[in-house]
Amino acid sequence: MEDKIRKVVIVGGGTAGWMSAAMLKRMLGTEIDIELVESDAIGIIGVGEATIPPIQLFNSVLGLDEAEFLRETKSSIKLAIKFENWGVEGESYYHTFGSPGRSQAFCHFHHFWTRAQQAGHKSNLWDYDLNYLCAEAGKFAKLQVNDPVWELQYAYHFDASLYGQYLRRYSEKLGVKRTEGLIEDANVDAESGYVTSVVLKGGAEVSGDFFIDCSGARGLLINQKLQTGYEDWSQWLHCDRAMAVPSERFDKTVPYTRSIAHSAGWQWQIPLQHRNGNGLVYSSHHYSDDDAAKILMPNLESEAIAEPKVFPFRVGRTKKQWNRNVVAVGLSSGFLEPLESTSIYLIQSAIVRLITLFPNAGVTDELTDEYNRQSQYEYELIRDFIILHYYLNERDDSDFWRDARNMNVPERITEKIDLFRASGTLTKDNLDIFLESSWLQVMLGQGVMPQDYHPLADTLSEEQLLDKLAKTRETKMQPMSQMPSHDEFLQMFGKAS
Numbered sequence: 001m002e003d004k005i006r007k008v009v010i011v012g013g014g015t016a017g018w019m020s021a022a023m024l025k026r027m028l029g030t031e032i033d034i035e036l037v038e039s040d041a042i043g044i045i046g047v048g049e050a051t052i053p054p055i056q057l058f059n060s061v062l063g064l065d066e067a068e069f070l071r072e073t074k075s076s077i078k079l080a081i082k083f084e085n086w087g088v089e090g091e092s093y094y095h096t097f098g099s100p101g102r103s104q105a106f107c108h109f110h111h112f113w114t115r116a117q118q119a120g121h122k123s124n125l126w127d128y129d130l131n132y133l134c135a136e137a138g139k140f141a142k143l144q145v146n147d148p149v150w151e152l153q154y155a156y157h158f159d160a161s162l163y164g165q166y167l168r169r170y171s172e173k174l175g176v177k178r179t180e181g182l183i184e185d186a187n188v189d190a191e192s193g194y195v196t197s198v199v200l201k202g203g204a205e206v207s208g209d210f211f212i213d214c215s216g217a218r219g220l221l222i223n224q225k226l227q228t229g230y231e232d233w234s235q236w237l238h239c240d241r242a243m244a245v246p247s248e249r250f251d252k253t254v255p256y257t258r259s260i261a262h263s264a265g266w267q268w269q270i271p272l273q274h275r276n277g278n279g280l281v282y283s284s285h286h287y288s289d290d291d292a293a294k295i296l297m298p299n300l301e302s303e304a305i306a307e308p309k310v311f312p313f314r315v316g317r318t319k320k321q322w323n324r325n326v327v328a329v330g331l332s333s334g335f336l337e338p339l340e341s342t343s344i345y346l347i348q349s350a351i352v353r354l355i356t357l358f359p360n361a362g363v364t365d366e367l368t369d370e371y372n373r374q375s376q377y378e379y380e381l382i383r384d385f386i387i388l389h390y391y392l393n394e395r396d397d398s399d400f401w402r403d404a405r406n407m408n409v410p411e412r413i414t415e416k417i418d419l420f421r422a423s424g425t426l427t428k429d430n431l432d433i434f435l436e437s438s439w440l441q442v443m444l445g446q447g448v449m450p451q452d453y454h455p456l457a458d459t460l461s462e463e464q465l466l467d468k469l470a471k472t473r474e475t476k477m478q479p480m481s482q483m484p485s486h487d488e489f490l491q492m493f494g495k496a497s
């Protein structure tokens with residue numbers, strides 16, 4: 001077939017580039033040749049340490065050994081994000097990867113809990129969530145369970161540079177060709193507008209049938225060459241800079257990310273096996289870089305081991321993430337702040353989507369349009385979940401937070417909040433990676449209390465209701481006594497295989 005794609009060129013070797021190379025070669029390796037071009041002179045962004053559970057599936061499709069992966073990338077386990085000072089200052093809540101209670105077909109567990117609350121039997125909803133119990137106790141084990149009530153959903157904190165190197169070794173072993181070189185330009189076919197090759201410093205050309213732009217925020221092909229255009233979302237997400245700095249590891253490695261709100265932004269703290277990753281995401285309208293350093297550095301809680309680095313960013317997305325024969329993956333496709341650790345997930349999802357829609361007999365408008373439709377929707381869903389955190393803040397210490405609370409947000413968000421407040425009902429949108437339990441935890445954690453509950457919760461007598469709650473808690477607590485600490489787990493499991 002004349003238009004069959006035989007050669008894919010990946011532009012850039014950061015997390016996006018090597019994840020793309022590894023998965024494409026693994027899946028389509030017999031059909032296509034892959035060449036990845038990157039420049040050591042430019043380097044990679046090198047931050048991006050917290051992930052969400054689907055990363056496990058990505059690694060397992062690649063066939064990576066989990067113990068080896070943990071060792072190679074200095075990973076720790078992530079069960080949750082702890083949000084501190086996001087509602088009222090001094091208060092905190094967890095967004096865990098688990099869910100409270102036991103799932104039921106028509107009526108989520110929180111309806112029973114809400115009924116008990118209304119009858120005056122106060123308890124903490126998170127006490128019925130194993131992820132929360134383990135996060136708080138600093139415990140972790142890979143539980144082999146038949147009953148989903150004991151499922152412990154987890155992701156990783158890892159060193160993104162080490163993950164990239166690990167996947168590079170993996171990809172090269174499978175036959176991906178890596179070319180070192182600084183790309184200075186790209187050639188475009190005058191008739192079709194398709195990219196035909198990239199031109200390196202010194203004049204050498206790397207040609208291909210299809211290009212994946214993983215060149216980072218600059219978007220060498222998608223943006224600079226094809227001028228695809230960018231949709232800006234800064235009217236809802238007011239932060240536009242981050243400052244990142246690594247620090248000494250703590251004695252105890254907690255199995256969660258910390259997200260600590262400050263007067264005009266928020267700080268992350270991510271524990272790895274060998275160090276902590278830290279940073280501050282902030283609005284340049286409210287903080288200078290000096291102000292940011294004055295907030296971040298005294299709050300590290302361990303010694304900095306490098307100078308802080310500043311990363312300016314623009315929240316939003318590239319308008320067509322697939323344009324002609326170029327697909328943008330990673331930072332070239334857009335940027336959402338790392339509040340819910342979604343960028344690496346968006347890389348994974350883009351790669352899976354691309355492989356699912358991979359053209360056989362050449363690029364078609366139908367495939368391109370479908371890819372762009374799904375990507376846009378997915379980006380918007382994640383954007384809305386991030387906006388939710390800002391919109392529901394209850395802080396009164398700066399215009400930054402007051403403005404966020406008073407802004408006009410996409411209707412989808414207010415509809416979900418109103419529905420939950422009125423009836424406790426949660427809905428899920430197709431393609432939304434954040435399930436009902438995620439929306440539940442952030443809404444409850446930031447002060448939205450349901451005024452009603454599902455009628456099924458009334459089918460129990462008060463005594464039965466309290467018994468159900470007590471038994472659920474007991475069941476959730478059961479595995480805890482045999483679990484090792486998170487650090488013990490990392491030591492034991494890291495040595496396995």
Ligand SMILES: Cc1cc2nc3c(=O)[nH]c(=O)nc-3n(C[C@H](O)[C@H](O)[C@H](O)COP(=O)(O)OP(=O)(O)OC[C@H]3O[C@@H](n4cnc5c(N)ncnc54)[C@H](O)[C@@H]3O)c2cc1C
Pocket residue numbers: 011012013014015016017037038039040042043044045046047048049050051160181182183184214215216217218220242243244279311313329330331332338341342343344345
């Ligand atoms: C402050 C901050 C914190 C973050 N935290 C998280 C997090 O906790 N979790 C998460 O999931 N994500 C996070 N991210 C996002 C994450 O860092 C990125 O999604 C991820 O690293 C992917 O980057 P990339 O590969 O697209 O780009 P890059 O790492 O920038 O790689 C670009 C590649 O292109 C190459 N290149 C560029 N120009 C040229 C050229 N002219 N010639 C040749 N090669 C070229 C470079 O050499 C490099 O190899 C964070 C981002 C920031 C800014």
